[in-house]
Amino acid sequence: MKEYMNYLRKVDPYVPGEQPNLPNMIKLNTNENPYPPSPKVKEVWKQFSQNDLRLYPDPTSHKLNKAIADYYGLDESQVFTGVGSDDVLAMCFMTFFNSEKPILFPDITYSFYPVWAKLFDVKYEAIKLNENFCIEKEDYFKENGGIIFPNPNAPTGVELPLSEIEEILKHNPDSIVIADEAYIDFGGQSALSLLEKYDNLIIVQTFSKSRSMAGMRIGFAIGSPVLIKALHDVKYSFNSYTLNRMTIEIGAAAMADKAYFEETVQKIIETREWSKKEFKKLGFNFFDSKSNFIFVTHPNYNAKDLFLALRENNIFVRYFNADRINNYLRITIGTKKEMETLFDFLKSYIK
């Protein structure tokens, strides 16, 4: 073996999530939005000049950052954008988590947290959720090198109340606390209102779920100008031009159409609440999701078997072969019609 093979970075083998593309399939496996983004985005690219492609994009993504800042009533200096929230979160790990103390996150959580920690040599401690799969805020009151959790949590969909997030912030004035709000728009309460009071708070959101644009790869962080500048400094030193010209334009247009966005989100919330009733009728147990998915388990049926049976019928959901959650399925909320097809199948499966 060649010596250079010894110096390849060692990473946990990871196979990207299945992105099937079959006719008539019902895709409820990666928490995408069942509705397209605002029709206004298509107007943007129809008018896009081919000649503009030859020029570098604006490295500061000014137009997009401004649109996000305007939406939330913030200053542009409080916004950082990246190639999906995965990019933004990885940049946060790289930028903020450089102490020798371990960072803290839940044991059942977004699967990339431990991966980024290993990649950037960040010590971490995965803290067990309680038996109801909830975060116990007191577990995060000890010494640490930073804190991160999704809210609502993934893949459970459970929301941590704002008052408890504030308790965590209060007990950790010396740490950066990241609220990963990928699913916050589906009825959860954002930590945005705590920004003025807590300089150590970073909020990460994404265009991939509520904003219907997983295909465009846009995520963003919101925080104090000092911390956002630190993210920019690392980004500029690493890859100045990340968001391409079309992404900046399309993202800004989508952000500006608030009415369309709110209507879409409302439809998904309604379908979710209706779906909860249907799951209950069929004897499923689940947590009270505030996200665009429901994490379900059935006392009499094996989750993996059901996962495979659904798949056989062209219905794709997500199964995690991991400790404590291997009898659960994470089911994205699709259109009402897609969910009806799902429940038709489940009714025939659960006799």
Added chain:
Amino acid sequence: MKEYMNYLRKVDPYVPGEQPNLPNMIKLNTNENPYPPSPKVKEVWKQFSQNDLRLYPDPTSHKLNKAIADYYGLDESQVFTGVGSDDVLAMCFMTFFNSEKPILFPDITYSFYPVWAKLFDVKYEAIKLNENFCIEKEDYFKENGGIIFPNPNAPTGVELPLSEIEEILKHNPDSIVIADEAYIDFGGQSALSLLEKYDNLIIVQTFSKSRSMAGMRIGFAIGSPVLIKALHDVKYSFNSYTLNRMTIEIGAAAMADKAYFEETVQKIIETREWSKKEFKKLGFNFFDSKSNFIFVTHPNYNAKDLFLALRENNIFVRYFNADRINNYLRITIGTKKEMETLFDFLKSYIK
């Protein structure tokens, strides 16, 4: 000061290159292509479905990787794509340069190499170019943790002959050698022909220069399937979905239009050769560039003064305030008309 401020990653302050956007300006400062990409790319996005944006892109970028592989007569397993060659090169540093021995690169070179080395804790040695600003291949025959150089070099435009690259590869069977060919299409000889013989060779190219798409952010690496797989493993573990749906489609369409690409490149080469004659007439000294820029100096005029005078006249070129090159200007090859305007000004400046 809050304790967390101590744990922010320290990076060299870096201000992204100026991207002015003034009416009638002549932009010769960031080596963009003066010609737009193939008209076929616009057809692609005109037909793009808005509904597709809601779905994640293909994490393997199959369509784009295949188009690149087809263009060069390679297998798809030999191609890795990323968000511009900056992303690809950073991934290479992260993936390949993990030994304790220093990596080697020229002292006058792409300014991001030392930045990535610092960011990823990679030891490095910057090896002095000779007095003609050429790489001395023998300097790269000593023990090292990897080798990287642009070919043609930046910002000089000087090409390292293929036979010398082969010598470097021959003397370094235990190291990964990266040829950063951002500017290779403008008349240089690519190291692609050495791929079959040397498993330790990685070639990095970009869509930002010869392929007229700096605005879309596409770069790629070519190498043995084993090394390309290592890049993919790191990428998937870090951020699975980097290239967005439009980028994959537009990139693939651009790659397929070989005739348009070759015609564009040929026009730039002709303008460059004509420009060399004009610079010579005006008393400038320069290296024999094989890129889409010329690195010029004048015995009687100060480069920084000239830089500022050009700027006053809406002509933007690049000045580096760095050791050994601070009396040079890097001037991108624009259209013939843009270059004529440049020379009209220079004729009045140089009396």
